[in-house]
Amino acid sequence: MIVVDQVGPLATIQDRGRPGWFDSGVGVAGAADRSSFQLANRLVGNPEKCAGIEVLIGGLVLRTARRCTMAVTGAPAPATVDGTPVGHTSVLELGAGQTLRLGMASTGLRSYVAVRGGIDVPPVLGSRSRDTLSGIGPRPLRSGARLPIGPVPQTLPNVDFAPVANLPTGMxxxxxxxxxxxxxxxxxxxxxxxxxxxxxxxxxxxxxxxxxxxxxxxxxxxxxxxxxxxxxxxxxxxxxxxxxxxxxxxxxxxxxxxxxxxxxxxxxxxxxxxxxxxxxxxxxx
CATH class of the missing domain: 2.40.100.10 (Cyclophilin-like)
Incomplete structure (x- = not known):
């Protein structure tokens, strides 16, 4: 279980989306920056289908109820665990009761937080993604929300850090x-x-x-x-x-x-x- 202590401008649960529903008027949705989302899952050893958190600009604070393996990718929001700075696109090991805090990203728009096992909220039409146009899927995160974690995968993360190019500057x-x-x-x-x-x-x-x-x-x-x-x-x-x-x-x-x-x-x-x-x-x- 993860407890949401604080939310910035917006944070939503996302996965790879819900393809196959166009004939019912429902779009795919899913993570906006698919490669960053996929990397976050890979860093914690999750299957690509697992859901994570998409964070707009930053400002998200999460508290663990048990030991968790997590990763932050996408827009480089400065991250700390119990006040200690931790690396971007790196594997983070948090004990029970520890707090992951994201500051505001200086570049880019969307960061991604993955937890080993994935965010295990009930799926809607086969996906845990929030579709902001249709209102389908779990509601945007709010302070006090409690997020269940899914079963831990059998495979272990085999990297500690993923070197990722910085977002371009200027034009x-x-x-x-x-x-x-x-x-x-x-x-x-x-x-x-x-x-x-x-x-x-x-x-x-x-x-x-x-x-x-x-x-x-x-x-x-x-x-x-x-x-x-x-x-x-x-x-x-x-x-x-x-x-x-x-x-x-x-x-x-x-x-x-x-x-x-x-x-x-x-x-x-x-x-x-x-x-x-x-x-x-x-x-x-």
Missing amino acids: WTIRVMLGPRADWFVDADALFDGAWVVSTDTDRIGARLDRHDGPALRRSVSRELPTEGMALGSIQVPPSGQPVVFLADHPITGGYPVIAVVVDADVDTMAQARPGQPLRFCRAR
Whole structure:
């Protein structure tokens, strides 16, 4: 059992999501930064299906009721155990009654906490993920919550620390493929001209972008689209001209044209882009 003593801006339980429910109008959800989530589970020796905690910026404080093996990955929020600093992307051994505290990350947006055995809350439609768009899954964490831990896996962690490259500084470059509705714009290549900046209107559903410099995205078609499917990483452009990059909890359908789609390998990077982060798009090669 783990006790939540404090929560920062937001903390949710996540796993790999709930694929296979599109025909019922339910999206996949799951961890926004999939590679960081997967690494956290690997560090503690969990199967990839185990649920962990996704932490927005930081501020989470957890207290153990028994001995636990834990790891923190993703955005590098400074971590301490009973006030002693501990390493990022490293295996942490906590005794009963010890406290793991995450400060505020200086870069990136989402950190992940894994515990050996996984967070064992009841699954909904086969997943323990919180879908913030539909409201499906366990509620966001609150102070005083008690989180059960699942059975400890038989395999043991075989590393103490995983060397991970730091998040890039300055301008980020995100690779995309144009389409499927690039022909609805006067000049779809304007997406690549100049830079964009992540707005404050950003969450697990999507990251809205403001123009930093460069030409506006102008539509050449005045009519609206029939509703069509939306993929993870789709860049949808509403009438305002402010693109929205769809993330983990994105709607499964939409009616605004999609000018391009972020390549799968860069979706995790987009999930770490905090408000104010400048970025450029480039064509995937």
